[in-house]
Amino acid sequence: MSSMPKIILVSGANGFVGKSLCIELLRQGQAVRTAVRSANIPVANSETVSIGEINRETDWTDALSHVKVVIHLAARVHVMKDDSIDALFEFRKVNVEGTLNLARQAIAAGVKRFIFISSIKVNGENTRFGHPYTAEDQSAPIDSYGISKCEAEQELQQLAKETGLEIVIIRPPLVYGPGVKANFHSMMRWLEKGIPLPLGAINNKRSFIALDNLVDLIVTCTTHPSAANQTFLAADGEDLSTTELLQRLGKALGKPARLMPIPVWLLNTAAILLGKPNMAQRLCNSLQVDTGKTCKLLDWQPPVSVDDALKKTAADFLQKL
Known part of the structure; x- marks a missing residue:
């Protein structure tokens, strides 16, 4: 395993996954720079850069200085009630154009690896019982969010072929943990x-991933040589x-x-x-995920069991009542 990179830039660092990811990277002694829309809520012990709205015009110059790995979490997320006149257009502005703009600027700044947190919705919405999605399945997104994530993946993969930037794509299903909404x-x-x-x-059977397990997988992908230019599905390993x-x-x-x-x-x-x-x-309906490729290529296993993760999630919920 190679040494930890010089600086890791985390976009969307104030989000559900981003907060826990930054805490773990800092715990491991990593230099972390966080990119957020507003610097009013900085992540403790990390350098925070305010980048405003994410779109094709966003200037990432200050955020990318001396960065070797980008973890791109920021996105226009799936919403239950979307009152946009053209929802797909709005998703594309952030999730496709905004992502590609960051990736191109990352290449110019000398970034080695770009980790894109995508979604299992790129595969589709449900599976036949006992027939889980794999990373090699043909993409079949249905809603605007899934389509935008799929398009971003395809554009990033093309960029990797043209430039040598190492792209790592992670598609999680529903993520749960302390603070889940x-x-x-x-x-x-x-x-x-x-x-x-x-x-x-x-x-039915559905795959989920605990926040701690997803964070562990992302951290693994920052340095693992076998992660380069791969797409990984993420899950706890026990379907419920x-x-x-x-x-x-x-x-x-x-x-x-x-x-x-x-x-x-x-x-x-x-x-x-x-x-x-x-x-x-x-x-x-069922939505099952096959993480065989993830576990084999990265020699990775989810460190936290489902029951332990549920206990941690429940304890946080009860504390906040």
Whole structure:
């Protein structure tokens, strides 16, 4: 394993993954520079550069000085209710044009490696039970977010061929851990309140990745020689049904899940009638990820178990009540 690079630039450092990533890099003694929209919330013990909005016009000159590795986390993220007139156009401005602008400036500044945090949505939205996505599968994004991430990947790979910049692409599924928001946070709230849920008969399988495991993988990719110009899928290595996830999360919270065994077809019908078919898809369909390539090429294993990660997530949630 080679020595740690001179300076690592982390974009989106104030985000859910970015904060934990910076803390771990600093813990390992790495020089970290953080790029954020506003320097009002700097990451402790790191040099912070305010870069404003991310698009094709962003000037990264100050942020890229003496940087050897860029970890690009900043993105226009998937949102449940997007009221943009042209959602794909808005995603492309940040996730494609903004990413390519950073990568080109990184090349000019002498950056050796560019780690792009993409999304499993590049592969698609769901899998057949027992048939997980692999890194070699043909991309099949469906929503605007997934399409923009896919296009960014393709442009970065072409840039790597033309310039010699080492591109590393990581596609995580749902990331959970202390501070998690959105649906995962909602599930913990329901469980903590003891609300009966009609989710006791879902026999799907879904891959997730704990925040600590994703951070460990990203750090591994900063130096591992075999990571160069590869695409990696990321997951905990243990797939759970929605029912199993709620049961184990309830245990972590100290509040046994109150689950009613409602048939999946009835859940789907109810979701359609309520105008929320996508919610039923996320709860009932499978989305499995094969991390065989990731583990073999990088000699990597997720350091944190699912149950330990759920306990840590639950403890943080309970502390903040």
